[in-house]
Amino acid sequence: MDGAMHTDAKSRAETGTESGPRGPGCSLRHFACEQNLLSRPDGSASFIQGDTSVLVGVYGPAEVKVSKEIFNKATLEVILRPKIGLPGVAEKSREQLIRNTCEAVVLGALHPRTSITVVLQVISDAGSLLACCLNAACMALVDAGVPMRALFCGVTCALDSDGTLVLDPTAKQEKEARAVLTFALDSVERKLLMSTTKGLYSDAELQQCLAAAQAASQHVFRFYRESLQRRYSKS
Amino acid sequence: MAAGFKTVEPLDYYRRFLKENCRPDGRELGEFRTTTVNIGSISTADGSALVKLGNTTVICGVKAEFAAPPADAPDKGYVVPNVDLPPLCSSRFRSGPPGEEAQVASQFIADVIENSQIIQKEDLCISPGKLAWVLYCDLICLDYDGNILDACTFALLAALKNVQLPEVTINEETALAEVNLKKKNYLNIRTHPVATSFAVFDDTLLIVDPTGEEEHLATGTLTIVMDEEGKLCCLHKPGGSGLTGAKLQDCMSRAVTRHKEVKKLMDEVIKSMKPK
Numbered sequence: 001m002d003g004a005m006h007t008d009a010k011s012r013a014e015t016g017t018e019s020g021p022r023g024p025g026c027s028l029r030h031f032a033c034e035q036n037l038l039s040r041p042d043g044s045a046s047f048i049q050g051d052t053s054v055l056v057g058v059y060g061p062a063e064v065k066v067s068k069e070i071f072n073k074a075t076l077e078v079i080l081r082p083k084i085g086l087p088g089v090a091e092k093s094r095e096q097l098i099r100n101t102c103e104a105v106v107l108g109a110l111h112p113r114t115s116i117t118v119v120l121q122v123i124s125d126a127g128s129l130l131a132c133c134l135n136a137a138c139m140a141l142v143d144a145g146v147p148m149r150a151l152f153c154g155v156t157c158a159l160d161s162d163g164t165l166v167l168d169p170t171a172k173q174e175k176e177a178r179a180v181l182t183f184a185l186d187s188v189e190r191k192l193l194m195s196t197t198k199g200l201y202s203d204a205e206l207q208q209c210l211a212a213a214q215a216a217s218q219h220v221f222r223f224y225r226e227s228l229q230r231r232y233s234k235s
Numbered sequence: 236m237a238a239g240f241k242t243v244e245p246l247d248y249y250r251r252f253l254k255e256n257c258r259p260d261g262r263e264l265g266e267f268r269t270t271t272v273n274i275g276s277i278s279t280a281d282g283s284a285l286v287k288l289g290n291t292t293v294i295c296g297v298k299a300e301f302a303a304p305p306a307d308a309p310d311k312g313y314v315v316p317n318v319d320l321p322p323l324c325s326s327r328f329r330s331g332p333p334g335e336e337a338q339v340a341s342q343f344i345a346d347v348i349e350n351s352q353i354i355q356k357e358d359l360c361i362s363p364g365k366l367a368w369v370l371y372c373d374l375i376c377l378d379y380d381g382n383i384l385d386a387c388t389f390a391l392l393a394a395l396k397n398v399q400l401p402e403v404t405i406n407e408e409t410a411l412a413e414v415n416l417k418k419k420n421y422l423n424i425r426t427h428p429v430a431t432s433f434a435v436f437d438d439t440l441l442i443v444d445p446t447g448e449e450e451h452l453a454t455g456t457l458t459i460v461m462d463e464e465g466k467l468c469c470l471h472k473p474g475g476s477g478l479t480g481a482k483l484q485d486c487m488s489r490a491v492t493r494h495k496e497v498k499k500l501m502d503e504v505i506k507s508m509k510p511k
Contacts, residue, residue: 192483206467210480
């Protein structure tokens with residue numbers, strides 16, 4: 001509550017690679033998360049994965065326009081602003097993905113006829129942008145105190161031309177990859193909440209990426225838990 | 236009496252059918268609606284197709300025009316898809332700038348074209364750095380009864396198979412393009428992506444090809460786009476209830492069978508059109 005709580009964590013896989021140049025396969029980039037950094041929104045969070053950084057503000061539950069109100073649950077709105085230029089069709093598509101993911105976990109039935117607005121601003125994009133947006137949105141919803149049935153996290157996998165899997169790819173790795181798959185997983189049973197993919201890949205590769213993403217999501221959820229513990233243990 | 240119950244408790248009404256493994260319109264859980272396709276109906280377009288998936292009707296028209304190739308890819312042409320959901324097709328759409336659903340559908344079609352490599356963009360180039368074809372694909376929904384993505388993908392594929400581009404030669408003396416309208420070639424369609432959509436009910440049950448009402452009651456949707464080798468071009472799951480890996484496997488196998496059905500239909504239609 002009093003000022004921002006800065007939590008840093010290095011996340012690595014069981015193979016034990018250092019957070020510098022990562023080994024091929026299973027490690028995620030360095031994470032950092034900061035909550036409650038904006039004064040106006042009810043909840044805010046900034047999530048940094050490597051060099052990709054997204055800032056999110058959540059307003060809600062708040063007043064909703066009569067035309068948009070739903071009688072038995074909260075109306076969720078997501079606005080995604082790119083770093084440069086005006087929002088276009090690609091942003092609209094991502095907004096829909098993020099909104100539907102949040103709708104699946106937020107307990108909207110507890111706040112009928114209200115609106116929960118999630119505003120995401122891309123600060124820098126160095127690969128795995130959608131996953132970073134999802135992680136930041138989850139942290140901001142927690143900071144705002146919006147009731148949820150589970151937490152969710154985003155994980156990106158890139159498959160290069162010889163089938164090697166890279167988790168949390170950088171922009172360069174994404175560009176050179178044959179396929180880039182982004183998943184959103186929930187924290188309770190690691191089920192697949194959202195998926196969006198780019199490029200061609202086989203069914204077996206999909207299952208492999210999904211399994212790797214589920215393993216990686218454990219690290220992300222552990223990081224969420226640690227950062228929240230650190231924040232609330234002081235106050 | 237059933238109609239009254241359906242209006243008051245639509246979800247319960249549906250659950251009663253789903254318990255018996257069927258749906259109100261008599262289909263099984265894994266059955267698609269009757270698909271019909273009509274190719275070449277718009278004579279002013281370079282390629283066109285009309286697809287009906289039950290009541291959902293989508294028409295696709297492709298126009299080819301000249302353009303300068305993009306500076307970062309001087310030997311490639313480009314394809315510009317646009318999905319339009321006009322107020323005609325459903326009462327939920329208003330006239331004006333494209334709403335979210337239309338934009339998402341346009342982005343989806345653009346991704347399918349990009350990921351599946353349905354056309355090699357180099358084939359659209361006439362003269363590197365100077366002239367290339369640009370294909371404007373306009374998909375218009377005439378009747379919205381759910382499963383718009385499957386219908387749009389199929390309409391796009393059928394229309395592209397129908398496109399005939401005239402031969403263009405660059406006259407070296409005048410440096411102008413000469414178009415020979417008498418000699419036309421079909422596009423080289425390399426893969427045949429087919430979309431299969433599912434709706435998730437009550438977090439557990441998956442049904443194929445949802446109608447408008449089913450989409451409204453569903454807790455999530457999933458669209459899989461597969462090509463003929465079983466490779467996936469797109470796994471579009473915009474949120475909604477969670478799915479396990481095993482459920483995804485079932486969806487994959489259904490998508491494979493759907494691909495065969497659609498391919499057969501396409502081949503029949505193309506064969507019936509050929510002697511022109």
